[in-house]
Amino acid sequence: MNSQIIASTASKVVARALTEQERHEIDHELSLYPDKRAVGLEALKIVQKHQGWVSDESLHAVADYLGMSAHELDGVATFFNLIFRQPVGRRVMLFCDSVSCYIMGCENIKAHISKRLGIDYGETTADGEFTLIPVPCLGDCDKAPVMLLDGEQQRRLTPEKIDALLDKAGVPSSLGNE
Amino acid sequence: MAKISIDGIQYEVNAANNLLQECLSQGLDLPYFCWHPCMGSVGACRQCAVKQYRDADDTKGTLVMACMTPITDGGIYSIQDSQAVDFRSHVIESLMISHPHDCPVCEEGGECHLQDMTQMSGHNYRRYDFQKVTHRNQNLGPFLNHEMNRCIACYRCVRFYGDYAGGSDLVALASHHHVYFGRHEEGTLENEFSGNLVEVCPTGVFTDKTFSAHYSRKWDLQTAPSICSGCGVGCNTSPGERYGSLRRIVNRYHHDINGYFLCDRGRFGYDANNSPQRVTEPVFAQARINGNSEASAHKSMTALEAARQFEAMTGGEVIGIGSPRASLESNIALLQRVGAENFYPGLSDGELACVREVLLLLREPGLHCPDIRGLEQCDCVLLVDEDLSNTSARMALALRQATRNAATAMATAARIPPWQDAAVRELAQHERSPLIILSPQGTRLDDVASDTFLGTVAQQIRLLNAISRCLDPHFDAPVESPELVARAETIAGALVQATRPCLVSGISAQSPALIQATANVARALRIRRKGETESPVDLCFAMPEANTLGLALLAEGSANTLSAALSRLAQGKADAAIVLENDLFRRAPAAQVNAALAGQLPLVVLDHLHNAFNAHARLLLPAASPAESNGSWVNYEARAQSAYRVFAPKEPLRASYEWLTPADPVQLPLIGSEEILAQFASAHPGFAALRKLLTQREGLSAVMKSPRQLPRYSGRTAMQADKHVHEYRQTLDPQSPLSFSMEGVPLQKDSSLLSVAWAPGWNSNQAISKFQQEINGELQQGCKGVHLLTRDGVDASYTQTAQLSEKTLSPYFISHLFGGEEISAEAAAIQARASGPYACIDDKRARELGVNQHGRIAVHAGELSVTLPVLIRQRIAPGGIGIYCAGELDRFTLAQELRVEAVAEEPDMLLRSREMFRHLLINDSWQGRNGA
Ligand code: SF4
Ligand code: SF4
Ligand code: FES
Numbered sequence A: 001m002n003s004q005i006i007a008s009t010a011s012k013v014v015a016r017a018l019t020e021q022e023r024h025e026i027d028h029e030l031s032l033y034p035d036k037r038a039v040g041l042e043a044l045k046i047v048q049k050h051q052g053w054v055s056d057e058s059l060h061a062v063a064d065y066l067g068m069s070a071h072e073l074d075g076v077a078t079f080f081n082l083i084f085r086q087p088v089g090r091r092v093m094l095f096c097d098s099v100s101c102y103i104m105g106c107e108n109i110k111a112h113i114s115k116r117l118g119i120d121y122g123e124t125t126a127d128g129e130f131t132l133i134p135v136p137c138l139g140d141c142d143k144a145p146v147m148l149l150d151g152e153q154q155r156r157l158t159p160e161k162i163d164a165l166l167d168k169a170g171v172p173s174s175l176g177n178e
Numbered sequence B: 001m002a003k004i005s006i007d008g009i010q011y012e013v014n015a016a017n018n019l020l021q022e023c024l025s026q027g028l029d030l031p032y033f034c035w036h037p038c039m040g041s042v043g044a045c046r047q048c049a050v051k052q053y054r055d056a057d058d059t060k061g062t063l064v065m066a067c068m069t070p071i072t073d074g075g076i077y078s079i080q081d082s083q084a085v086d087f088r089s090h091v092i093e094s095l096m097i098s099h100p101h102d103c104p105v106c107e108e109g110g111e112c113h114l115q116d117m118t119q120m121s122g123h124n125y126r127r128y129d130f131q132k133v134t135h136r137n138q139n140l141g142p143f144l145n146h147e148m149n150r151c152i153a154c155y156r157c158v159r160f161y162g163d164y165a166g167g168s169d170l171v172a173l174a175s176h177h178h179v180y181f182g183r184h185e186e187g188t189l190e191n192e193f194s195g196n197l198v199e200v201c202p203t204g205v206f207t208d209k210t211f212s213a214h215y216s217r218k219w220d221l222q223t224a225p226s227i228c229s230g231c232g233v234g235c236n237t238s239p240g241e242r243y244g245s246l247r248r249i250v251n252r253y254h255h256d257i258n259g260y261f262l263c264d265r266g267r268f269g270y271d272a273n274n275s276p277q278r279v280t281e282p283v284f285a286q287a288r289i290n291g292n293s294e295a296s297a298h299k300s301m302t303a304l305e306a307a308r309q310f311e312a313m314t315g316g317e318v319i320g321i322g323s324p325r326a327s328l329e330s331n332i333a334l335l336q337r338v339g340a341e342n343f344y345p346g347l348s349d350g351e352l353a354c355v356r357e358v359l360l361l362l363r364e365p366g367l368h369c370p371d372i373r374g375l376e377q378c379d380c381v382l383l384v385d386e387d388l389s390n391t392s393a394r395m396a397l398a399l400r401q402a403t404r405n406a407a408t409a410m411a412t413a414a415r416i417p418p419w420q421d422a423a424v425r426e427l428a429q430h431e432r433s434p435l436i437i438l439s440p441q442g443t444r445l446d447d448v449a450s451d452t453f454l455g456t457v458a459q460q461i462r463l464l465n466a467i468s469r470c471l472d473p474h475f476d477a478p479v480e481s482p483e484l485v486a487r488a489e490t491i492a493g494a495l496v497q498a499t500r501p502c503l504v505s506g507i508s509a510q511s512p513a514l515i516q517a518t519a520n521v522a523r524a525l526r527i528r529r530k531g532e533t534e535s536p537v538d539l540c541f542a543m544p545e546a547n548t549l550g551l552a553l554l555a556e557g558s559a560n561t562l563s564a565a566l567s568r569l570a571q572g573k574a575d576a577a578i579v580l581e582n583d584l585f586r587r588a589p590a591a592q593v594n595a596a597l598a599g600q601l602p603l604v605v606l607d608h609l610h611n612a613f614n615a616h617a618r619l620l621l622p623a624a625s626p627a628e629s630n631g632s633w634v635n636y637e638a639r640a641q642s643a644y645r646v647f648a649p650k651e652p653l654r655a656s657y658e659w660l661t662p663a664d665p666v667q668l669p670l671i672g673s674e675e676i677l678a679q680f681a682s683a684h685p686g687f688a689a690l691r692k693l694l695t696q697r698e699g700l701s702a703v704m705k706s707p708r709q710l711p712r713y714s715g716r717t718a719m720q721a722d723k724h725v726h727e728y729r730q731t732l733d734p735q736s737p738l739s740f741s742m743e744g745v746p747l748q749k750d751s752s753l754l755s756v757a758w759a760p761g762w763n764s765n766q767a768i769s770k771f772q773q774e775i776n777g778e779l780q781q782g783c784k785g786v787h788l789l790t791r792d793g794v795d796a797s798y799t800q801t802a803q804l805s806e807k808t809l810s811p812y813f814i815s816h817l818f819g820g821e822e823i824s825a826e827a828a829a830i831q832a833r834a835s836g837p838y839a840c841i842d843d844k845r846a847r848e849l850g851v852n853q854h855g856r857i858a859v860h861a862g863e864l865s866v867t868l869p870v871l872i873r874q875r876i877a878p879g880g881i882g883i884y885c886a887g888e889l890d891r892f893t894l895a896q897e898l899r900v901e902a903v904a905e906e907p908d909m910l911l912r913s914r915e916m917f918r919h920l921l922i923n924d925s926w927q928g929r930n931g932a
């Protein structure tokens, strides 16, 4: 029996329980702001850090925890394109396709990545390892083309550099469509 | 006042407003999207750009957003400047980049602000030929369509829905060109004001789904100024008709009452007019005369036969029972037909006792009854018991705005103009004016309340008495616990500190003691404020039905009650009875009503919908609905307002006042509503004010009639071609200054006759600005209704309130906006949001009874036993039990001492009960958008 929440219009989503670690970290953020709702973005980042992405169940859990509606929290979540509302691979490639990188030939690099991994922008490899996402300028124009992988900036990208990275990650060279 | 120049012309404007608002007030055309007269400016759309010049020597000027520009005295501006014109045309071009080319199939078409502004800005050729952004739409429930592709991202919808109306399930999702206005997951929009999105959204994203089902262009609708009959607020509406059926309702601006917004009951309840439950012909039940079986009993009759039958049945001494949901005219006609001694107000005894108290209070000079606009200006509100969001919803919306006065005060102190909406909200954060709610259960206003006291009526009365005692030591109140006294002191403190404190309650609890206790607080407050201010204290009571107060006024001075009428009927102490538009099973214990019916007096009922009571009539006369008849309605302030019929009812329907007024039976229709009012007003000094409603009408009809159809009304000569090749004759309307035609003088500048706002270049309802004296001001000319009561009473000393027993388990009764009002409950869309009867208990009682959420309990009271699904809520009065009757349960019998017990659950039942709660607007855990 759950008399805690009598949702006004039934949502199909059932909030999951936040883990102790998640709650602990969110509580810390809560102590820093006078207003619970201000913690929305930080809380989403915490959940994403632990879960890889923000599922509907997580969204509802955080919304309940912060005393706001899931709709309002989703407004925050979807505003930021690095809060993932769909599952992503274990490793996310944030690939810069902005001006300097474009001039320095990022399109070729992207084509090479796509070929090796068999994925386009916004897609995840079948084994759930990599997701490729385009981002605007990473602030490293003088070392273009650039991408961010596992929080580390990969600079002056070349097809060879990509191969080295992917080989190291154990991606077979035959994974592409060819 | 400031002097400014716009395009070389001098204007005197109000320096407190922004430039856009003042341009519009001056009647100038300047396109805008995100600004709203009631919601202020955020500068989001950039459509209102104008040139501002430093001084007379500045020839270049700067582009500024008019809606974000405060007026400076001596300011020089230009709307016509070619750069400004050019800028605006580019803004609209970019706003329209992804807009579909679907005006012909868009229901906004013909009353679309986007069409108007596009036209005004001169953008007529799309140069953008790349792929448009497209969106998936959501099913937002029974009230609204969603077509996101038409969105221009002005943000008005979320500002209205969230910021203004307190809804939390419509948001802006994503960003830049993907921005999406909808819900996080598909589902019904919960807020009780969602329908306003139809008018707030300047495009066709949100349109009226009930209207879609029988759509017609604005210019093809026949409209008339009308008054909502959903509750006692008296919001002004524009219903539209085509081919003999009512198609929709939109807002009709009233400066003091509804302003720009209606509640969803008022907007979507109209469909009851088209319900299969309509009484479409006289029903004469011979069975009840000669004992035939029911099946063969009904004989159809023409209007004339029915009128004759009516006359024949109602000779001699006739009991007349009036109705709070019938017009003043119909009630007067009944009163005159049966005579004052035989006229009984069709209110329950409890309601009547309450309204009588309220009528006295409306005359007390030390008190003042605020209109809806006045409520918005109060800086401290004590709301007693009434669940306004579910009974008089427009009042709840006003109280929500009242809590923002603290924010406005902060902004003023920080020299931020109040129209700077985003800045004011940012500055104030959670700062709100006090709203204190006493209620038996959590309410939809709790998210903006500063204090909520959950208590039964008896507990509330104790708190109220303690508050009065804190305000005035001479007030005689029983000694209370220190906790209660502390609570009372805080509340009294808030009331004393306020500049314009206000007390609001209602009669839903049907407790005169509660009304007296509330009034005592107002009196104590006035005494406390003496010396500081002589201004009267604001006190008002919501009325459940559109004419509750009007009916009570008619019956004032008479001691007649409904139970007296029913016992006369039961004892056969009359020759016949006439019941006007009233389901008496909703007004008295079933046993009493049944006993009255068993008295076997000839019973004539007039009504427009079939119901449980009129099924027993020997003669049921088909009445015109409020949309089909003229009538006056007296709202909670005792303000009488006129509504004009939108269309003539089908044969053999008649307005109740027509049926009731004996006349030459060959000449039907019989009498005009105006005649009834005029005669009654001359004969009764108390109602003399009604003549003011009439004087204006006389003045107008003396000239020429005003058309109900717009000049572009199409198909008049062809719309009946399937029946006859000749053009049909227009229905005549000798009774009002309006005609059922396109011809005549459109007296649209007169607010009392402004059926629908339409001005050159302004096809949407936003054309209303062309009819206001200034933006947000009064409408030009016309009548806003007349107050029937003056403050000519005496300042009563405190009324001693009866101590209510707190021992027995007596329930409180729950109200719901959808389904809680008899007539709107017959509209299909409203039914889709309504719930059946249920009981509401807290965790503790649920555990005691061993019942689960959505399980069932049996409730026994007197002879009555019912099994009800259970809603377990956290926020209800300790030990309380709420019952929602849904118009089905006998509240009067249930009001006695209750016994409850758990009922074993069948899994199937459990599912069904859960389904029933699907649309209830309850959420105890949610703390509101602003919950800190
Ligand atoms: S849906 Fe309508 S009101 Fe909302 S942002 Fe789009 S155009 Fe504006
Ligand atoms: S508040 Fe009352 S009068 Fe106003 S629209 Fe709603 S039901 Fe009608
Ligand atoms: S454009 Fe790629 S890092 Fe700046």
Ligand code: FES
Pocket: B020, B031, B032, B033, B034, B035, B042, B043, B044, B045, B046, B047, B048, B049, B065, B066, B067, B068
């Ligand atoms: S109306 Fe001025 S910017 Fe939108």
